[in-house]
Amino acid sequence: MVIERSSVGSAGCPPSADPGAAVDGVISASSERETAFEPDMLETLILLRLGSERERVSADFRRSREQGCGTAIVDDLLPTAVREAIFSAVPTKDLMLRRQSLGERKYCMAQTVVMPSTLQNCVKAFASPELADALSGMIDVGRLVPDANLYNGGVTVMSPGDFMRPHLDNSHNRNRRRRRRLVALYYLSPVWEDRNGGELRIWSCDPVRQLQAISFRPNRLVLLEVSDTAWHSVEPIHGDADRINLTTYYYEAEETREPVRLTRFMGWPGETIIKHVLKGQFHLRMLGQKVGAAYFTRNSHIDHAG
Numbered sequence: 001m002v003i004e005r006s007s008v009g010s011a012g013c014p015p016s017a018d019p020g021a022a023v024d025g026v027i028s029a030s031s032e033r034e035t036a037f038e039p040d041m042l043e044t045l046i047l048l049r050l051g052s053e054r055e056r057v058s059a060d061f062r063r064s065r066e067q068g069c070g071t072a073i074v075d076d077l078l079p080t081a082v083r084e085a086i087f088s089a090v091p092t093k094d095l096m097l098r099r100q101s102l103g104e105r106k107y108c109m110a111q112t113v114v115m116p117s118t119l120q121n122c123v124k125a126f127a128s129p130e131l132a133d134a135l136s137g138m139i140d141v142g143r144l145v146p147d148a149n150l151y152n153g154g155v156t157v158m159s160p161g162d163f164m165r166p167h168l169d170n171s172h173n174r175n176r177r178r179r180r181r182l183v184a185l186y187y188l189s190p191v192w193e194d195r196n197g198g199e200l201r202i203w204s205c206d207p208v209r210q211l212q213a214i215s216f217r218p219n220r221l222v223l224l225e226v227s228d229t230a231w232h233s234v235e236p237i238h239g240d241a242d243r244i245n246l247t248t249y250y251y252e253a254e255e256t257r258e259p260v261r262l263t264r265f266m267g268w269p270g271e272t273i274i275k276h277v278l279k280g281q282f283h284l285r286m287l288g289q290k291v292g293a294a295y296f297t298r299n300s301h302i303d304h305a306g
């Protein structure tokens, strides 16, 4: 069972007049008839918005990449009514997986099949090959492909007290065949102020130094490079609002199985002991992953058991 977030409007609401949203007329007409925004429609809206910012996004990503980590921001990604419909479809936290460790505290849901249709459609729209192509054309990281199985990223909810210490994302997809190259973070919460924290910060590692800070803003899309040096954190959440985002990974077109790096956390500046503990935990997990991989390679028949 999936409970809809009911207090923040629905797909049937007419859109508010977003300045500059050239597609409002289309949304207004179709939202009267539809209960869920279809993937094609969402994809078109995203492509239109990205297209309108193409040159700036390209330039921002190139400049930030030269400084250590490629990022670009697109604000007002979707008309307000659409963003609200997607937000309303985010399942409540009791239906999500709680991840709680020294490195991070958050709720997530990656299984598209259990999501309400509007949310599923949004996941599908972000995972469309056309969108991956459009992103490849805008930012210079080679050809990008989405995950055809839609098992990537998903919805993340961070509540007051939650955080992600500086980390590198897992280098690969679920079956460890493709390397992640870019992540799109679409911020869904309807209201946010700087005092709520939750900034996305980009770090260099040695020495630990902040390179960029990107505020959480409703309806903001952040494009972030995934690499062996793209350290980033989510600062602790304060107040009473949940920080909700939709995450989509894009992959290198060529298969590359090795080397796999699991998610790696480090401490914030000054956290000397925590940094050492996190480093130890990372190496133990890597060792476990290598032993596991070797076991499954040697015993490949167990995949076909039965």
Ligand SMILES: O=C(O)CCC(=O)C(=O)O
Binding pocket: 156, 164, 169, 185, 200, 232, 233, 234, 245, 247
């Ligand atoms: O939500 C964000 O801004 C970043 C989240 C993140 O880094 C992650 O889920 O690995």
Ligand SMILES: [Fe+2]
Binding pocket: 167, 168, 169, 232
């Ligand atoms: Fe991350």
